[in-house]
Amino acid sequence: MQTSTEPPRVGVIMGSKSDWPVMKHAVDMLERLGVVYETKVVSAHRTPDLLFDYAKSAADRGIQVIIAGAGGAAHLPGMVASQTPLPVLGVPVESKSLKGLDSLLSIAQMPGGVAVGTLAIGKAGATNAGLLAAQILSLSDESVRDAVAAYRRAQTQKVLDNPDPHDE
Ligand code: RP5
DSSP states (O other): OOOOOSSEEEEESSSSSGGGHHHHHHHHHHHHTOOOOOEEEOOOOTTTHHHHHHHHGGGTTTOOEEEEESSSSHHHHHHHHHHOOOEOOOOOEEEEEEEEEEEEEEEOOEEEEESSOOSSSSSHHHHHHHHHHHHHTTTSOOOHHHHHHHHHHHHHHHHOOOOOOOOO
16 A cells, blocks of 8 residues: 555556456556556446546546556446546456456457557556556656666566576
């Protein structure tokens, strides 16, 4: 849990509390890179008015990137993108019946003219959404740029230091 007093720069929203075990990986990455964020459950179908309020007010509140995760008929990222000029990163959450293929297609197949950057299904997608959000911020924030570079260096070094696949 983040305790920063700075205003959040990344909004991490999800269609249901049940999405949190996946979406927490986006938050973990943002925390690791020192990016201040906020989290909220916003459902395209169960709370459509809240969706519109959130999307329309986000930029004025200082949010610079929105990460939106949803599963099944995953309309949240696309609908948020339709109501904000901010970049929206969509995370397809694994669904019980179709294992997230439904979520992936719902998020990726946007009509031309309304953009959502779609990530991979599940944990990898959420992790990379956090990383990509930080990389977007790093275009104008040197400290985030340094944090991303340090993360990438450590990741590379970890592989180089453990080349034997038999080791834990
Ligand atoms: C979507 O429906 C949510 O994003 C979630 O992935 C899925 C199921 O929601 P719950 O029924 O678990 O609340 O809107």
